[in-house]
Each structure stands twice: as C-alpha cells, then as structure tokens.
Amino acid sequence: MPSSPRPRIACFHGGGSKAAIYDVQCSHLAKLLENDFQLVFFDGPFTRDAGPGILPAFRGYEPYKSWFTKDDTGAELSDGSGYDTTGRDGVERVWNLMEESDRQQQQKGEAVGPWVAVMGFSQGTRMVGGMLLDQQRRADAAWEGEGERAGVRLKFGVCCMGAGAPMESEIGTHFNFDNQVVKIPTLHVHGLKDMVLPLSRHQYETYYDSKAKRLYEVNYHHAMPWVKEEVEQLAYLIRQIYKENA
Template sequence: MVVRILCLHGMGVNAAIYASQTATLRLMLPSDYEFDFLPAAEACEPAAGVAAFFPGPYRCWYSTPTTAAIDAAHTFILKHVQRAGPFDGVIGFSQGAALAASILLRQELAGERPPFKFAVLFGAPLPFTHTTQHGIDLRRAFGASATVPTTSTSIPTHLAAGPDGPAAVDAFEPARADAFYQMYHASVDEVRIRVPTVHVIGARDQWRRHSLDLIGLCAKEVAFVLEHDGGHEIPRRGAEDVCDLIETAAAVASAGPVVDTGLVGKL
C-alpha cells in the first residue's frame, strides 16, 4: 500500500535541496513510499554553507515567527494538503519540522482531524503558535514591547541561556513592535500531538534542548526518539535505524492506539 509523505524543508534551502538532503534516507525506505516536496513561499538568505553547493532560490516558511506569519504558513500548507493530499505522514527538518508540529498542535486544539497520521521531525526547534492564547509570550525575548503579557513570559532556564537560547531569536529578522511571538512549551500548554512522532536529535545540534522539550508536547506512548552524534543535520550514518523508526511510526498510525513501546535509541 502506498504511503504518501509531505516533505517540509528547513529555512534557507528549497525543495530540491531538501530532496538531496533526504536522498539516502528515501532510498532505504520501502518502494511504496511516495514523497511530495513542497517549496515554501517566502524568499530568504541561504542557510550557512548552502550557497557554495546548491543554487537558489532559497526559501523559508516565515522570516520571523509572529502569530500572523505562523497562521499564514499553516494556511499555505493546509491548502496544499487539500489540493494534493491526502498524506499519510510528514517529514520536516528544522523550521519545517517545527511548522509540522505547530500544525498538528493547532488541529488538536481545534478538535479537528490531523492532516497527517504520523510525523518525522529532524532537528526541530520548539514550534511557534498562530494565536496569543497559547504558548510562552516571547515579545520581550525578541526585543519587542510587551506591556500586557498575553500568556506566561517565563522562559525555561535551559532555553533562556546557553547555545539554544540566543539561537531561538538570532535566527530570525528583527522584532516588530506590533507583533506577537508565542512559542508552545509543555510547561504552559496542556495540548499534545497524539499521532505517532519520530524525533531525530543531534548531540551537537544548537537546537537540541528545543528538540528534547518538543517531545514533551507529544503523546509519550507514540513518541519515538533517536539521538545521533552529529549536529543540525539529517544524519546519513545510521539512516537504517531512522528508517526503522519511520516504518514503525507508520505501522503504529495504521494500527490505531497502542501502549508505550519505549523505542528510544542512539546512533
């Protein structure tokens, strides 16, 4: 049976580059897996080290994660799902992974059927929200005024300092004074992604703590975690182990509710 996967690239690349980044992985998955690489709409600067090897244009899902920008990115992707779907799963890297998680959280909050039966998240930062009603209010962290907080402004200590903290802000354009920046976190949000998720996390990834915290926003019974010794990348070494987890998540999604499997590993 065909398994259709929507592929969401990271910031500063494009659909063709993402196809190259995932080539080894896709070759190891069963032949009945089909992949749809959707290019983001917004132009941006290339990611570090990309321009020397791949031509543009370079794209991103949002240049700054305001609630309005997140809502627009959701709409863009969900319209594509309506046109080109249905899809069984989604595979996202970096910003694309965060956006996939954000869409799934949005559907859970709305009580709607999720657009994907499972999600594979490589190097995922914590997802931003499309609304001021959820998440941590990050306006002050982004340098924007926040006289009346929309929600909690308490950023977990391990995210406020160290290599992960500045990365969450420095990756984006300067803040807008009239904008809202809200980031999901399990410490303030009760919503959980209930479809099976695969989390692939690099030991030297600057977003590692974000990726670990994202697991807390997912149903632990169907969250499969694999850590590798690399950085912010889709690892080629150990691709077979990643594929095993992807196939496991797809099988669990097809079978329905299951008990805790405890599938956690390292490469």
Template sequence: MSKLRILCLHGFTSNGSVHAHQVRHLTSSLSNDFDFLFPDGPEKVSLSSHMDPSKAAAKAWVDYVSANSSGAGHRAWWFARDPDPVTKSPGGFEGLEKSLKSIGELIQRTGPVHAIWGFSQGACFAGMLVALLGEKNREHPMRVHFPKEQGTPAAGIFFSGFKARFGQYDSIYAPGIEIPTMHVMGKKDTAVSMESSEGLVRVCQGAKVLKHLGGHDVPSSEGDREIIVNFLGEILRRNGKESL
C-alpha cells in the same frame, strides 16, 4: 493500491529540492509504496539579512542551495518576530497563515498525507501541523485551511525540532499529540539544542527519541537511518490508511 504520502518540510533558508537532496538516503531506503512531497516555503529569504555572506559557512550554504535547487532560492515557512513593548505586539510567526494556506492547497491537489516530517523550522511547522490535524483540534480556527478529507496523520518525524515559543500558539499543542512521533536530535547541534527539542517531545504522547552524533543535520550513519526508516515504514504500513 495508491501510495502513502509523506509531507516533508524543509528548514529556514532552504527549499524543497534542497531538503529532498538532504534526505535522499532515507527516501531511497523506503519502498515504492510511498510518495514524498517536498514543497517550497512561500516566504522568500534575503540571505544577507540572516547570515554574514563573507563567512565561509554562508558561502558554502549558498553554493549548496544553488547546486541542489530547482531555482526556488532560499525559502522559509515564516519569520519569527519578537514581542515589541513599544507597539505592544506579542510577536509571532509572520507568514504562518500563508504557509498553512499553501500546505492546505497542496493537500487539496495531491490528496491527504499520511505522515509529516520536517527539519529545523520545518520540524517546528510539522509539529504544529500534526497537532492541528489531531482529532481533538477539529474545531481549531487554523484548521480552516485544510480540506475536510485530511484526517489525522499516522506519524510525525521531527529532525532538530522545537515547539513554537509564542503563547498564542499554545492552543494548538494543548490537546497533546497522540500519534506516534520520532524526535531526532544531534548531540553537537548548536542551532537547535536538545533542550529545545525536548520541549516538543513533552507534548507528544509515547514519543521516541533518537540522538545522533552529528550536529544540525539529518543523521548520516546507516544505523540511525535504519531506525528512522523502520519506524516510519512500520507505522505507516500498519496505520497509514486507517488514520484518515
């Protein structure tokens, strides 16, 4: 029997290898029936443009990425650009189309994915993907990036997730996200507030919410991990293959 595939999307300034290290306790708890895909975002990030390199937190992050990376460096799925009243640009996610194409090509190589999860920017992207791959979005123009064999995933998990804030992406969410989803929020998260995460919850039907005691990170307690593992394992084993 072939394994079920879970697409795992890293956060801004991270990369696939670093995210794999962040969630290693989750992935090791899931059975050998699952393959985890940890792609790198196609956009390279100059960290000095987004963090003060003299600060201890920035240095610690650079060291962490270096120690747990395969050499991809700091990556992103896009750069958020605010509206410009001078040029009348509406703003948006610069690089989104490139990332959609990248994920589509990955799926073409590996075969369809059965679930999608993401952290922070990767969780926003994961939310957009599960919405875009929904049955009611089959005619959406952005769907062109994905092979026809990729159907609706069986589940989505969003760690510190949020809904895209630019109006041009509202059509992606308009039909609603109808698959089972879990939204994991840190009560001490200062990067993505629980209010922001709840914006994504509102477009998901029957969403489950897990609030942990930490900050902008994947929950570390055994109890929280068990809830996530049980949710994902149960949904995928029951519905994973039939949903595609």
C-alpha cells in the same frame, strides 16, 4: 516498485533552504522507503538568506526559503501569515498545497495515495507540529468551519533536528485550548553534536506528549542522517511508527 499508490509524507525544509534541497538531503531515506511511502516536498513562502550548512554545497539553488516572516516591528508572525493579502495562516496554506498536489496528479491520470504523515528538518519541524496540532484541535473541537480537512488524517510526524514552537493556526483563534501539546505520535531525531541540540530537547519536552513521542539520537551535527546505518535505522523507525498507527 509498488503496484498501487503509496501513502504520502509531506516534507518541510529548514529555514534558508528549499524543497529541492530537502529532496536531495532525503534522497537516501527516500530510496529506502520507496516501496512504502512517497515523499512530497513543499517550499516555504518567504525568501531569505541561506541557512546553516546550505553553502557552499547548494550554491545556485537560490532563492532560499523560510516558513516565517516578521511584522513591521520585527516580531515573528508565529502563524506563518504574511505571504499574501488574505491574512490566512501558513498551516492553511500547506493544506491547500497538499490538495493542489492531489489535483495535479489526478489531472495527469495518476492515482494518489493517502496523506499519512508530515516530516520536517530544523525550522520545518515547526510546520510538522503546526499541522499535527491543527488536525488534533479540529478533532477535539469537532470544528466544522472553513478549512475542515476531513479527507486527510495524519497518523504521525517526524521532527529532525528541530527547534521552536509549532506554527499556530486559525483554529486557535476560535477556541481556547488548555492542552497545547501534540498527542499524535511523533518520532524525533536529535544530533548529539548539533548546535541546536538544547533547542531540540526543549521542543521535544515542551510541545509533544510523553505517551506519543519517541527519540532517536545520532552522533553528529545539524544535518539529516546520512551515515548508512543511521538512515537505515530512521527508515525502520518510520515504517514502525506507521505500522503501529495505521
């Protein structure tokens, strides 16, 4: 076991899932990475029905969660707001959750490692893109406004079986950004038998810079890699992208 605090990866479940389920789905990966990283799982703020592949395996894990909700007209709130009366976006909420995780560990007398990455599955990849884009935009604009996260520098992201645009964040309302693509290094996992593969490919091609992204394809459906050789390869790729960008 590691003797010093491990770098941490913030992890975001799919729509209609929850942190406890994603923890189970990543258990083999977490075991392979236990000497290198600590995976920390967060819950979305909204309740919904079970997502694809959740039942019957995870019956009893209710309530299932989502990172997005809709307004009164039925339109999605693309910034993840609506979870309280402040109107703050979902990216800001997660930054705050990460800070709270720091405080809780420190109150227990536990040392904390740096936050170095974000990883998400399905809808959770929109959180990954949103967090990376928020950090990138703050750096590009040298924005010193409320919510500056000077203590965190995410080095990479992992998007597994993703679909959809990155979650919008507050800084996008303060500045006009010509470039909307994520330039921070990312690893993308696509399932060749996945029903959302066309959407995964669209996400990969549309929202991520060609010079900073890499692709890992596995030959099965909408699920985190679970075959031994494939999980081992994913763990290797995560270590490699961290090593290249540490």
